[in-house]
Amino acid sequence: MANDRVKLRVLGISYSQIQTGAYALVLAQVDGPYRIPIIIGASEAQSIAIRLEGIIPPRPMTHDLFVSFAHAFGVKLQEVFIYKFEDGIFSSEITFTDQDRTIVLDARTSDAIAIAIRTKAAIYTTKEILDETGFILEESPEEDDDDTTGRILNTEDDTPDEPKLENYAIEELERTLEKLISQENYEEAAKVSEIINKKKGQS
Numbered sequence: 001m002a003n004d005r006v007k008l009r010v011l012g013i014s015y016s017q018i019q020t021g022a023y024a025l026v027l028a029q030v031d032g033p034y035r036i037p038i039i040i041g042a043s044e045a046q047s048i049a050i051r052l053e054g055i056i057p058p059r060p061m062t063h064d065l066f067v068s069f070a071h072a073f074g075v076k077l078q079e080v081f082i083y084k085f086e087d088g089i090f091s092s093e094i095t096f097t098d099q100d101r102t103i104v105l106d107a108r109t110s111d112a113i114a115i116a117i118r119t120k121a122a123i124y125t126t127k128e129i130l131d132e133t134g135f136i137l138e139e140s141p142e143e144d145d146d147d148t149t150g151r152i153l154n155t156e157d158d159t160p161d162e163p164k165l166e167n168y169a170i171e172e173l174e175r176t177l178e179k180l181i182s183q184e185n186y187e188e189a190a191k192v193s194e195i196i197n198k199k200k201g202q203s
Contacts, residue, residue: 005081006130008123010113011035012052013045025113027123034134036125038090044110046186051117053190055181063114074098080112082125085133170199 011028023045024037040048047063060068070077075098084091092112096103107115116123173196180189 004127005124006030006032006127008036008082008125010048010052010117010123013049025110027113027125029130029134033136034130035136036130036134038109038113039088040110042187044108044114047114048110048117049190050186051114053193055186055189055193057181057184057186063111063118066115067118070096077115077119077121078102079122079124080107080116082109082112082123082129085129090129090133170196173199 007030008027009030011026014024014026022039022041025040025045025048027036027038029035047061050057050061051063057064067077075096078095078097081093081095082090083093090109092107092109093104094107094112094115096105113123115121173192177189177192177196180186180192
């Protein structure tokens, strides 16, 4: 059964083209071409996005609190296993251990991933689920397959009447980032943070 498992990594988050107000969490097959899109809600997308972009919120979010609680009691998250896909819904299990006991708990996949990226736990699924839900995406040359931190994926067309954030100065972007974080608008803050990092990397 273990040979049937496929390791995944978080590739990023994009706006869902299927459900309005929802997001697509994209998981990528490690050492393989397949991608799995999972539709998740706005709050879970926000929690995952701020972690992917390294943004520290003013107060701990729910998944941060869960991880801190587990660490305080010596409980370690071993892995997340996406074990079933039925009626358009992915089902997952989280395996915890405190060295003496190993416990497997059922969890929503979005919550399981949000916790896993905070603990660097491995994520797995079955070959059957990969074959049923996965797709192969041609990647751009600048995409780094070794990047396991994920990112915000831009799937929307650029609107010509809206100024691009990429054209703003770093100082203005940093002020915008600070404002967005204070407003707890972490989704937009993640996008601005990504642009700042790119600009600093080019300077």
